[in-house]
Amino acid sequence: MEYIGEHLLAGIIGNFFVSIAIAFGLLSTVAYFLAEVKKDEAWRKLGRIGFWGHSAGVLGIVITLFMMIFNQYFEYHYVWQHSSSDMPLRYIFSCFWEGQEGSFILWMFWHVVLGNILIFVAKYWENAVMTVFASVQVILASMLLGIYIFEYKLGSNPFTVLLRDHPDFADLPIFTIADYTANLDGRGLNPLLQNYWMTIHPPTLFLGFASTLVPFAYAIAALWKREYISWVKPALPWTFFGIGILGVGILMGGAWAYEALSFGGFWAWDPVENASLVPWLTMVSAGHLMLIQRKKGTSVLSLFIFTALTFCLILYSTFLTRSGVLGDSSVHAFTDLGMSGQLLFYLVFYVILSIFLIAKHARHFPNANKEESIWSREFWMFIGALFLFISSFQIIFSTSFPVINKVFGTNFAQSAERIEYYNKWQMPLAIIIALIVAIGQFLKYKDTKPSELLKNLSISLVLSLIITVATAVVMNIINPFVIALLFTSALAITANLDYWIRILSGKLRLAGPSIAHVGFGMILLGALISTSQSDVISQNTSLYDVSILGEDFNNNENILLMKDDTLMMGDYFVSYRGKRKDGIFIHYTVDYMQSNSEGKLETIFSLYPFVQLNPRMGNVAEPYTKHYLDQDVYTHITYAELEERSNEAKTEEHSVQLGDTIFAKNSFLVLDSLNRQPNKERVGLTESDLVLGAKFTVYDVETQARLIEPMFVIRDRSFSFSVPDSIPDLGIKLSFNGIDPETASFKFELEEKAPKQNEFIVMKAIVFPGINVLWIGIIVMGLGTFLAVFNRARRKN
Amino acid sequence: MKKTHITLVVLIAVVVAVMIGAINDSSSYANFEQAFSNPGEEFHVVGKLAKDQEMVYDPLTNPDLFTFHMTDNLGEEHKVILHKSKPQDFERSEQIVLIGSAENGEFHANEILMKCPSKYTDGEVKTKEQASF
Numbered sequence: 058m059e060y061i062g063e064h065l066l067a068g069i070i071g072n073f074f075v076s077i078a079i080a081f082g083l084l085s086t087v088a089y090f091l092a093e094v095k096k097d098e099a100w101r102k103l104g105r106i107g108f109w110g111h112s113a114g115v116l117g118i119v120i121t122l123f124m125m126i127f128n129q130y131f132e133y134h135y136v137w138q139h140s141s142s143d144m145p146l147r148y149i150f151s152c153f154w155e156g157q158e159g160s161f162i163l164w165m166f167w168h169v170v171l172g173n174i175l176i177f178v179a180k181y182w183e184n185a186v187m188t189v190f191a192s193v194q195v196i197l198a199s200m201l202l203g204i205y206i207f208e209y210k211l212g213s214n215p216f217t218v219l220l221r222d223h224p225d226f227a228d229l230p231i232f233t234i235a236d237y238t239a240n241l242d243g244r245g246l247n248p249l250l251q252n253y254w255m256t257i258h259p260p261t262l263f264l265g266f267a268s269t270l271v272p273f274a275y276a277i278a279a280l281w282k283r284e285y286i287s288w289v290k291p292a293l294p295w296t297f298f299g300i301g302i303l304g305v306g307i308l309m310g311g312a313w314a315y316e317a318l319s320f321g322g323f324w325a326w327d328p329v330e331n332a333s334l335v336p337w338l339t340m341v342s343a344g345h346l347m348l349i350q351r352k353k354g355t356s357v358l359s360l361f362i363f364t365a366l367t368f369c370l371i372l373y374s375t376f377l378t379r380s381g382v383l384g385d386s387s388v389h390a391f392t393d394l395g396m397s398g399q400l401l402f403y404l405v406f407y408v409i410l411s412i413f414l415i416a417k418h419a420r421h422f423p424n425a426n427k428e429e430s431i432w433s434r435e436f437w438m439f440i441g442a443l444f445l446f447i448s449s450f451q452i453i454f455s456t457s458f459p460v461i462n463k464v465f466g467t468n469f470a471q472s473a474e475r476i477e478y479y480n481k482w483q484m485p486l487a488i489i490i491a492l493i494v495a496i497g498q499f500l501k502y503k504d505t506k507p508s509e510l511l512k513n514l515s516i517s518l519v520l521s522l523i524i525t526v527a528t529a530v531v532m533n534i535i536n537p538f539v540i541a542l543l544f545t546s547a548l549a550i551t552a553n554l555d556y557w558i559r560i561l562s563g564k565l566r567l568a569g570p571s572i573a574h575v576g577f578g579m580i581l582l583g584a585l586i587s588t589s590q591s592d593v594i595s596q597n598t599s600l601y602d603v604s605i606l607g608e609d610f611n612n613n614e615n616i617l618l619m620k621d622d623t624l625m626m627g628d629y630f631v632s633y634r635g636k637r638k639d640g641i642f643i644h645y646t647v648d649y650m651q652s653n654s655e656g657k658l659e660t661i662f663s664l665y666p667f668v669q670l671n672p673r674m675g676n677v678a679e680p681y682t683k684h685y686l687d688q689d690v691y692t693h694i695t696y697a698e699l700e701e702r703s704n705e706a707k708t709e710e711h712s713v714q715l716g717d718t719i720f721a722k723n724s725f726l727v728l729d730s731l732n733r734q735p736n737k738e739r740v741g742l743t744e745s746d747l748v749l750g751a752k753f754t755v756y757d758v759e760t761q762a763r764l765i766e767p768m769f770v771i772r773d774r775s776f777s778f779s780v781p782d783s784i785p786d787l788g789i790k791l792s793f794n795g796i797d798p799e800t801a802s803f804k805f806e807l808e809e810k811a812p813k814q815n816e817f818i819v820m821k822a823i824v825f826p827g828i829n830v831l832w833i834g835i836i837v838m839g840l841g842t843f844l845a846v847f848n849r850a851r852r853k854n
Numbered sequence: 855m856k857k858t859h860i861t862l863v864v865l866i867a868v869v870v871a872v873m874i875g876a877i878n879d880s881s882s883y884a885n886f887e888q889a890f891s892n893p894g895e896e897f898h899v900v901g902k903l904a905k906d907q908e909m910v911y912d913p914l915t916n917p918d919l920f921t922f923h924m925t926d927n928l929g930e931e932h933k934v935i936l937h938k939s940k941p942q943d944f945e946r947s948e949q950i951v952l953i954g955s956a957e958n959g960e961f962h963a964n965e966i967l968m969k970c971p972s973k974y975t976d977g978e979v980k981t982k983e984q985a986s987f
Contacts, residue, residue, distance in 0.1 A: 428857055443865060451872045458880065469880040470898040473953035473965040478879050482872070615917040615939050668942075675943040695939040696913055819917040819939050 062238040064130045071121040071216035078114030078198045081107050085191035093184035101184055105176055108191055112169045119166055122215055126152050131241040134223055135215040141245035151255040152246050157379055157394055158215035165197045167267035185278030193270055196403055213394040248669045248677040254313035265303025266371050271295040273368035276361055280414040285357055285422050289350050294850045296344040301842030303337045308835045319678050319693045321823050326479040328383050331456040332374030338449035340367040342442035349435045352502050357422040365411035372407055376400045382459050432507055434500040441493040448486045484538045491545035491581055494574050495552040517555050521547035532590050539589045549578030569845025576838025583831025594627030595822040615695050620816040630658055633818050641670045645694055645818055664692045688826040696819035706810045712802045721809055724757035724787050735768055740780045747771040751793050767793040886930040890956040899952045901926035911940040924950055934961045
C-alpha cells in the first residue's frame with residue numbers, strides 16, 4: 058500500500074545525524090588517542106575536527122527530533138509516544154526528554170557543550186582528556202542506534218516510524234487508510250510531567266551528570282600520563298561546578314515532587330532520587346579531597362577513587378533507572394527498552410577500567426610521610442569526606458536491593474517505613490557532617506590551637522544555642538536527634554557567616570565557600586524542620602474508630618468534607634465549596650477559615666487542589682499549596698467523585714382510583730378529585746383540547762401538604778398526551794397517562810429521582826513549617842558554589 | 855598503627871554495620887501463605903486484584919479504610935484491608951504490591967504500589983477526533 062502524507066525524510070535526516078555523531082566521535086577518539094601517544098599536532102587537529110563533526114551531528118539530532126515534535130509527526134514512534142496534538146506548546150521540552158532516547162540526547166548535548174569548552178581551555182591535557190570524552194560520547198550515541206547485531210539490539214532509535222518499524226502496530230485498522238497521518242494523534246505526555254519544573258529540572262540535572270565526566274576524564278588522563286598531581290588544578294573548578302549544578306538539579310526535582318506529586322513532601326527517598334543524590338555526595342567528597350591535595354599534596358589515592366567512583370555512580374544510576382531493574386520499587390523509573398545488557402556492559406567496563414588503572418598506578422602515587430595533625434583542616438575535611446561516603450554507601454546499598462536480589466538470589470525488600478528507615482541512618486551522619494562544616498573553616502591547614510578554635514567559635518556557639526533552644530521550645534521538639542541536628546546545622550550557618558564577616562572581612566571575592574556552606578546548613582535546617590515538624594492536620598474526624606484494628610493501622614490522615622460543611626482542622630476551619638471542570642482539570646475549592654476579632658469565621662485563603670483527567674495513563678491528583686513565609690499549607694485530594702453524580706430517575710406506573718394513595722420514597726400522594734375544567738392556558742393548551750386534571754395532595758415529612766395537578770389531554774380526538782406536574786425538591790414528577798374504563802381506575806406514571814446526596818471530597822492537608830529555609834538554602838548554596846568556582850577559575854596561575 | 859590504618863579499619867566496620875542494619879530493617883517478598891503463617895510480620899505480597907469480589911470504600915464512615923480481595927501469584931485469595939484512601943484508578947491496576955502483615959485472617963496493608971497497564975505495549979492508537987475533550 059502506498060501511504061501519503063508521511064514525513065519520512067525527517068527520520069532519514071535524524072538517522073544520518075546519528076551516523077555522523079558516531080562516526081566523527083570514533084574519529085575524534087582515535088585521533089586524540091594517537092595525538093596523545095605520538096605527541097603529534099596533526100592528530101590533535103584531526104581530533105578536534107572529529108569532535109566538531111560529532112558536535113554537529115548531536116546538534117543535528119537535537120534539532121531534528123525537536124522539529125519532529127514541534128510539527129507533530131505522529132507517524133514517528135517517539136513523537137507519538139510522548140506528545141499529542143492537544144498538548145500545550147510550553148510542554149514541548151518535557152516531551153523531548155520524557156523518553157529514554159531524548160534524555161540520552163540531552164546528556165550528549167551537554168557533553169558536547171563541555172567538550173567544546175575543554176578543547177579551548179584544557180591545553181596540555183586536551184589530547185588525553187578529549188580521548189576519554191569522545192569515547193564516552195561514542196558509547197552514548199550508540200544508545201540511539203537501534204540496530205541488531207547478531208540478534209542483539211543495540212540501542213533504541215528515536216527516529217523509528219510507528220507503522221514500519223513496530224510490527225505490533227502495523228495491523229491496526231488506522232493503517233489501512235493511505236493518508237492515516239491526517240488522523241493519527243499521539244498518546245501524550247505523562248500528566249505528572251506536565252509541569253514547568255519538568256522544563257528546567259531535567260536539563261539542570263543532566264548538566265550535573267555531564268559535568269562529572271570532566272574530573273573523571275582528567276583523572277584517567279592523569280593516570281595515563283603518569284602525572285598524578287598536576288591534573289587536580291584544572292579539574293577542581295569543574296568538580297565544584299558539577300557539585301553546584303547537580304545539587305541544584307536534584308533539589309529542583311524535589312521542588313517538582315513537592316509541587317506536582319501527591320506523596321506529601323519534597324523528598325521520599327525514592328530509588329530514582331537516591332540514585333542521583335549518591336553521586337553528588339561522592340562528588341562533594343572528591344572536591345574537598347582535591348582541596349586537600351592542592352594545599353598539602355596528600356590524599357592522592359582517595360582522590361582518584363572518589364573521582365572515578367562519582368562517574369561510575371552516575372553510570373550506575375543510569376543503569377538503575379533505565380534498565381527496568383527497579384520495577385515496582387520506584388514510582389518514576391523508566392521502563393526497560395531492552396538496553397539493560399548494554400547499560401550494564403558500559404557500567405562494568407568503566408568500573409573495571411577505573412579499578413585497573415588506579416590499582417596499576419597506586420604504588421607510584423606520592424605519599425605523605427608526615428601524619429596529619431588532629432587539629433588541622435585537612436584532617437577534618439578528610440573525615441568529612443569519609444562520612445559523606447558512609448552516607449552515600451548507606452543510601453546506595455539499600456536502594457540496590459533489587460540488584461542484590463537479582464545477583465545473589467536473595468529476597469530483600471524495602472520496608473514500608475522507607476522514609477523513617479533512611480532518616481534513622483542519615484540523621485546521625487548529617488549531625489556529624491554539619492558539625493564538620495561548621496568548624497572546618499576555622500581550622501587552619503597543618504595545625505590549629507584548640508583554644509583559638511574555641512574562641513573563634515564562641516559567638517556562633519552561643520548564637521546557635523539560642524536558636525536551638527528557642528526553636529525547640531516554640532515548636533515543642535523533644536527528639537534528641539532532631540535537637541542535635543538543629544544545633545549543628547544552625548552552627549554550620551552561623552559559624553560560616555561569622556567566618557565570612559570576621560575573618561574574611563566580608564570580602565565577596567573569597568566568600569564562595571563560606572556562602573556555599575551557609576546554604577548547605579540552611580538546606581539541612583530547612584529539611585529537618587519541614588519534615589520532622591510537618592503536621593498532618595487532616596485527621597479522621599469521623600465517628601468510626603480505626604484504632605480497634607490495632608495501633609499500627611491507625612493511618613489517620615485523611616479528612617472527609619461534605620460540601621459546604623465546616624470542619625475544624627489544625628488551626629483552621631475548612632469547608633469544601635464545590636468543583637469546577639476546566640478542560641482536563643477538575644478543580645476543587647477548599648476554603649480555609651479562621652475566626653476574626655468578632656468571633657466570626659472569615660476565609661483566610663482558598664486552595665484549589667485538582668485532579669487531572671487522563672483516561673489512558675490514569676487520573677492524577679495534584680496538590681495545591683498556600684505559601685507563607687514561615688510555613689506552607691499543603692492540600693491534595695485523595696478521593697473524590699470525578700463526574701457529576703448520575704441522577705437517573707426511576708419511573709413506576711400506578712393504577713389508582715379516587716381516594717387512593719401512591720407511595721413515593723419520601724412522600725405520599727393522595728388522589729383527591731378530578732377536575733374537568735382545568736386552567737388550560739396556564740399550561741399552554743388550546744380551547745379545542747379535551748383535558749382532564751387529577752388533583753393530588755402530596756404529603757411529606759417536613760413540609761405541609763401541597764397540591765399538584767397532572768393533566769390528561771386528548772387533542773383533535775386522535776392522540777393523547779399528559780401534561781405532568783412535579784415538586785422539584787422532593788424529586789417527584791407525576792404524569793396522567795389515561796383512564797382504564799374496565800376497572801374505572803386512572804393510570805399515572807411516577808418519576809422519582811434519588812434524593813440529592815451531598816457531594817464530598819476526601820483530602821489530606823499537611824503543614825510544612827520552615828520549608829522556605831530549604832528553598833533559600835538551595836539558592837544560597839548554588840550561588841556560593843558558583844562564586845567559588847568563578848574565583849578559582851579566574852586565578853589562572 | 856598509623857592513623858590511616860585506624861581510619862580504614864573503622865570505615866570497614868561502619869560499612870559492614872550499615873549493610874547489616876539495612877538487611878535487618880528490610881522486609882521481604884512473600885506470598886499469602888508465608889504471610890499468614892507469620893502473622894504480624896511485615897511482608898511485600900505481589901498479586902492481582904480479585905475483580906469478582908466486593909470492594910468496599912465508604913469514605914462517609916472512614917476515608918482511611920478500603921477493603922478488597924487480592925489473589926497472590928500462587929492463586930491464594932485473601933481479604934485485604936488497606937488503611938489508606940482508595941487509590942485513584944484502582945480498578946485499572948494490573949499488578950498490586952501490598953506492604954503489610956497478616957492479622958486475624960485478613961491482610962492489613964499500610965502501603966500499596968500499583969502497576970497500571972504498561973504505557974508502552976498496548977496497541978491502541980488514538981485518532982485526532984477522539985482526542986478532543
